Amino acid sequence: MFNNKHVSAIIVAAGKGTRMGSELPKQYMSIAGKTILDTTLYKFEKSNEVDEIILVVNKEELDYVNTEIAPAYRKVVKVVQGGATRTESVFEGIKAVNSKCRIVLIHDGVRPFVSYNLISNCVENADIYKSCIPVVEVVDTIKEVSGEGFVKDTLDRARLRAVQTPQAFDYELIRECYLNALTEDKVFTDDSSIVEYYGYRVKTIEGLQRNIKITTPLDLRVAEILSSVY
Numbered sequence: 001m002f003n004n005k006h007v008s009a010i011i012v013a014a015g016k017g018t019r020m021g022s023e024l025p026k027q028y029m030s031i032a033g034k035t036i037l038d039t040t041l042y043k044f045e046k047s048n049e050v051d052e053i054i055l056v057v058n059k060e061e062l063d064y065v066n067t068e069i070a071p072a073y074r075k076v077v078k079v080v081q082g083g084a085t086r087t088e089s090v091f092e093g094i095k096a097v098n099s100k101c102r103i104v105l106i107h108d109g110v111r112p113f114v115s116y117n118l119i120s121n122c123v124e125n126a127d128i129y130k131s132c133i134p135v136v137e138v139v140d141t142i143k144e145v146s147g148e149g150f151v152k153d154t155l156d157r158a159r160l161r162a163v164q165t166p167q168a169f170d171y172e173l174i175r176e177c178y179l180n181a182l183t184e185d186k187v188f189t190d191d192s193s194i195v196e197y198y199g200y201r202v203k204t205i206e207g208l209q210r211n212i213k214i215t216t217p218l219d220l221r222v223a224e225i226l227s228s229v230y
Helices: 036-045 059-072 086-096 116-129 171-181 191-197 217-227
Strands: 006-013 052-057 076-081 101-108 131-137 143-145 151-154 161-163 167-170 203-206
Touching (some): 006 036, 006 086, 036 059, 052 086, 076 086, 116 131, 116 167, 116 203, 131 191, 167 171, 167 191, 171 191
Parallel strands (some): 052 076, 131 203
Antiparallel strands (some): 101 167, 131 161
C-alpha cells in the first residue's frame, strides 16, 4: 500500500530463453541455490509498498509454478498464462489485478537484483506522474547503422539512457494504453514505449547498474558474482 493506494506487481516470466541456449527457461535456472524467479519474487514479497503479485508464465510451466514456486509467497495471488508476445503477456497480468488496484508495477522475472528502494521510488513517482521508469547512463558510444552495415550516425551519448524495470504506472492509464496497443500492428519493446506512443509523458528516475536482465550465459555468470554481494 502506498498513500492508501493498492499497488499490484506484475512479474513477467513467460519468456522461452532462446538467447540463453538452454532448454530450461532462464527464469528457472539457479543462482546461489535459488531460481532466478524466486530471487525476483522475494524482493516484491518483502516490499512494503506491494500489496499483491500477479505472476505471468508460459502455459507449459503453469502447473510447476502453481505447485513449486507460488505457494512460498503470500502476495502471489494469481498465476496466469502468458500470450504469444510480451505485450499480450503483460496485458494478461493487467487484467488479473485486484479491482482496488491504483498503481501497477511491471517487472521482468529475470531481473533478480532489483532493490527495495528502487521499487519504492518507482511507486512514489508513478503516484505523482502516472508513469515512471528507472534508467541508467549509457557508457558505450552508440551508432545508428544502416541495413547494409554502414554507420549512419553517432548518437549523443549524454542524452541516451538504458531502460530497466520495474516500470510503474497509474492503473487506468496503463490499462487503456494496453487495450489500444493490442489493436496496433506494431512491436513494443517495453511498457513505457506504449505509454509514449499514445502521447503521455514518462518520468525517469535513477536505476541500478546491478539491476541486470539475465538473458545470456555471460549474464548468468555475472549474476552468480552479484549474488555473492547482494
